[in-house]
Amino acid sequence: MEGENKIKVIKGKKVVINGEIRPATILIRNGIIIDIKEYSIEIKEEHEILIDENELIIMGGLVDSHVHVNEPGRTEWEGFLSATSAAASGGVTTIIDMPLNSSPVTTTYDNLQSKIKSMPGKLRVDVGLLGGIIPGNASEISRMVLEGGVVGFKSFLVHSGIDEFPHVQETDIQEAMDVMKQLRDECGGRDVVMMFHAETEEPIKEATERLEREKADPKLYDTFLQSRPRVSENIAIDKVIELCKKNQVRTHIVHLSSSDAIKSINEAVHHDKVPITAETTYHYLYFVSEQVPYGNTLYKCCPPVREGENKDLLWKAVNEGTIKIIVSDHSPCTLDLKLIEQGDFMKAWGGISSLQLGLPIIWTEAKKRGVSLVKLSEYMSDEPSRLVGLNDRKGSIKIGRDADFVIWDPEESFIVDQDLLMVKNKNSPYHGEKLHGVVHETILRGNKIFKRGDQSISRILGQRLIPTKIHTNSIYPNPTLPEIELLNSLSKSSFIECTNLLFESAPPLANELYEKRPFSSYQQLINDADKIIKSLNPNDKIQVINAHPRIGSSAAQVKKSSSISYREQNCDKDSSIDQSILETLKNLNNQYESKFGFKFVEFVNGRSKSEIIPIIEQRLNNEKQSELDKGLSEMIEISKSRLLKLK
């Protein structure tokens, strides 16, 4: 682990921040954006300059919330290493993996665990996982959220293409939504989004039978297009809206293709305040059905790429904000399943490979339509991240978020050469297309994970992401702790971010706690922490006790280091109390620290700052050793009281 407090710096003349493109200097510590300053501020020589850029655009790393990684199981189709390598090369720093086409599909807690076990050593970017909802698995939902840390669920209203992932009926959806309501109302708001592949069977079946009767040519794209009419999406989406309205649980329509449905989504959101969102994908915003070559099944996906007028209406919806999420729906397979020789659209696998190309694909179209870079950052980072409850950590550039960036040139163009793609199965309908926008560098939590032309960067730094509500980024206003089973399963840095909430950031304690996993309960964790602290050498004991902010420090200082202490010490009231109290506390802290050589720590327990003054005065008369032990035992009391608030 690099120096705990080393500051890294990113400077740029064209930085996308808060809805504008401007010069800025970004300060990063431990992978988190801790400050955004004027471009011209002086950089201290101990700071590490990561990027100093005059021309290229610097933007928050992209978040692609619809990726089929297909590991474990169908790793000949894709896998975590190839998918996250492609993501890194495309400026994508977070991907959300779908519950299919891995095998086993992620429809039980145990299957989720087998997916989690397949990840270590393969993540070049951060990865969140979705669970799957199929008929009869509602009993698995809670555990996949509370102990498994999934960021949402996906289900199909039509055959998914994979037999082990059957589609749901209305009763299955209602059963799942009942569980979501329980998670929201009884488990501290730990509800997550339900995503739907919204097509219905009936119109597809009728159209397909008619086309068969007419002996329509399966190599003609129009035959496939007619077999999946817009009405199939429209009916499915109306049903999803109805269920979302009835249950008021967060719902999402994936890969919207039918522009007919935009109106009903708009009305649901703006008129009926239904908690529903919709995404569209790169291919619906780039290709048109009229241009699909005869028999070229690489263009096949479900729902289908539709006509040019449909594409224009999707872009209009993007411009108006009805569609605020643009993702890949990267759904690769082995070439044989695309039946390239037969060119049979009706039998080929549905799914398009595009994970690495999203930014240039969308920018090429957006620049023609006057859609700004700023809006792309919102729709390809912020909104997908919000969808899966990660927008405190991931999204556009903001203090407190992970230091994820893409550095790219919107002016540069290139011809797509599929052989240069990092995905496992390289055949792509984008091959040969001229796109605008070249990614030069990608940064994940302050580390370079991709640099154009530099094959030497192949660092495996990605983490599995758990939902924001139980993620504990210290800047996040209302953190809560994960279930103990989920805590035990976290990567070291995520584990430590959780324990920092209880004990503040004290490496000698945190590192030893991590080695002691698994814990049966938080009570056992605190008891073990107490034992560890007692066993530390004096220097480490002092480092642990000094992790706590001083009582009486400025509110801004306390908030920056510990949002929990900020609340415990009632810092929000500081501006209204007699400033002499803060002055007295400051002096007493200085006396205490110069006498004992470490900070004064007391379990404030809601008492006012003035009530603490006589306590620090009295404790100034004690011996050093007894004060060190007292301060450390106060820390344990603080952690017990925090546990009550955080669970």
Ligand SMILES: NC(=O)NC(NC(N)=O)C(=O)[O-]
């Ligand atoms: N099983 C799949 O990967 N399906 C995917 N296939 C597409 N979109 O054609 C999807 O998202 O529905």
Ligand SMILES: [Zn+2]
């Ligand atoms: Zn789908």
Ligand SMILES: [Zn+2]
């Ligand atoms: Zn998909």
